[in-house]
Amino acid sequence: MARPPLPIGTWGSIRTEMRGPNRYRARARFRDYDGKTRDVEATASTGPAAIRALKEKLRDRATPNDDEITRDTRVRTLADLWIEEITTEERVKPQTINNYKTSLRSAILPALGSLRIQEATVGRLDKFLRTVAEIVQRPARAANVVLGQMFALAVRRGALMTNPVRETGRLRNPRSKAAALTEEHLQAVRAAIRQWQQPVAGKPGPRQNGDLADVVDLILATGARIGEILALRWDDLDLAAERPTVTICGTLVYVKGKGYFRQEWTKSDAGYRTLVLPRFAVRMLRARKDIAADKARDAVFASRRGTWLSPHNVRRQWRGARADTGLEWVTPHTLRKTVATVIAQEADTKSAAAQLGHASEGITSTYYIAKPVLVSDVSEILEQFAARDR
Template structure:
């Protein structure tokens, strides 16, 4: 019966022979990745040394093809080809690609860029991810996503048989405590904004507008993201009905080279939503409409030049307003969490998720709702453990031996 053919990418039995004084040859039959079986040989000063060198040569053997990605391709070149591919596909948002590029530039390429694809072992990648996760667990998660997609491209091109990122360990998730604003906190927030907006005699520069206070009020009235609030146009409002509404149908994004612009779709399909406004928000918007200056974007919150108001500028203004307070922990996302928690308490998690534009109630419950776990009421059972012996007790507990 004919000898079975070697599986692709495997070698037969290594044979050694002495060629002369201090010269040995190790030889093996290897079935290449194109299906052709070839002889591979290495010479060295001793037989074991020749065998070791041959094993390294087999390990590093790449597919004999003309593909631009092989086992010998360096990771910085793989990264460049991957970015070119996802950009050409137009499947991923430009700001997401910008975030991927930042992860490559600041973390991945400094650590791995000069390595060849074959040198990116599971252990090496795992150590890198765990080192990042020590101080920056969220960054480590982003790095793992980027590496996973890069090496998936290498697998598709036949450079490696499997994706090493898939075999790295799970990254720890930091324990999250959702903190929301109480009524006292909200009063302090509004007071801080009012104080910040007061003109300071003798201070140069333009006077602060009332935008920050109105933006915070609208975030509290809707639970919307700051980018969604700043992307609102007057045409997105319907204030003439008995129950005035606001439609979230876009968000502001920043892309390097393009600046701030309005993306005419939300973060997810669930983000496209119509929200009924509370009375305090309706009053604020009607007052703004009376004094609003025209701008080319029809933006509710526009800069003095009529451009979109940058989310980073609003965050900076809030940091300035809270500078002399104990509100350092309050961010624009705190308002969103406060809205979610209040709706959950008064209605349910499903309503909170819909208000925030989440497709999953689990995300809302885990990351946006502050709620201690409610244990079942077993107080009557625990009453049997009372310490007062003169007090009448319910029937005593039975132990396992008495059953």
């Protein structure tokens, strides 16, 4: 029966022989990463010294190069190689890579970084993901995506036969109920903003401008994402047309080290769209353009320093405006859901999906349109409660 081959990166028994006065040679067979088995040797003045020298040589040979991955590679090293790969290939957006790094730094590496790839078993990874999910669901799903892609790289490089992340249990994906604003809610939102814009005696700092109110109006007029609204340039608007329009063709994104900048494309292909503006939005935009004057080719919403007004600042302003108003549950995304709900109710889901820039009506219907639960008809059962003397 043929002797089984040595596993990749290992060696067989070590043999020593005397080659002359004070000269010993130690030899062993080593199976390289190309699958070939080769003789490796080392010499020294004594047999034990030759063995030590050979073992050091074998360990160095067994350690992969920086771009090689084996079952003994640390998860931390695998993460570095994966980040290097996706960065070099330029197929992943910089802000997405930044999010991946955040997931690695905050969750994955502190818990798993020192493990060897072969020690990252399905059970261990599943326990890790569920532990994170018990705290917050979103970081757990992000970690699942990152780990899945990291170990896919290990499979492609031949370190693993299968991806252990694929065999972990499915994380619970709680679906938050789509909440839309009523007319009363909208009045309360606008009233809160007006109150917040009023100067407060004795309070230092610049006076609040009308940006927040106008951003809210434009989200309600378009259903666009806040990043899409804040990335608008005057060139993206056609206010002189019989039916004035806005073309959504970019979004603001944040990259660590660079801050916010305008990305010249939308979140998806379906996000690139031209929308007809309602009259109230046209009036607001024309008024802003008159004020913009010689800067009319720049951002529709700019900071006092002339830079892009960031989503972070708008959300911070809204938190200040809604404080102690009972509107803490309202976010810019709630406005977007409100637009989807109204369009679906008065037109159809297809129109709502197109307005929001969704490729799938299913996404719009499930996550953006508020709808009551249809229950069974039990009216005849409840009829027994009718007053008998009527």
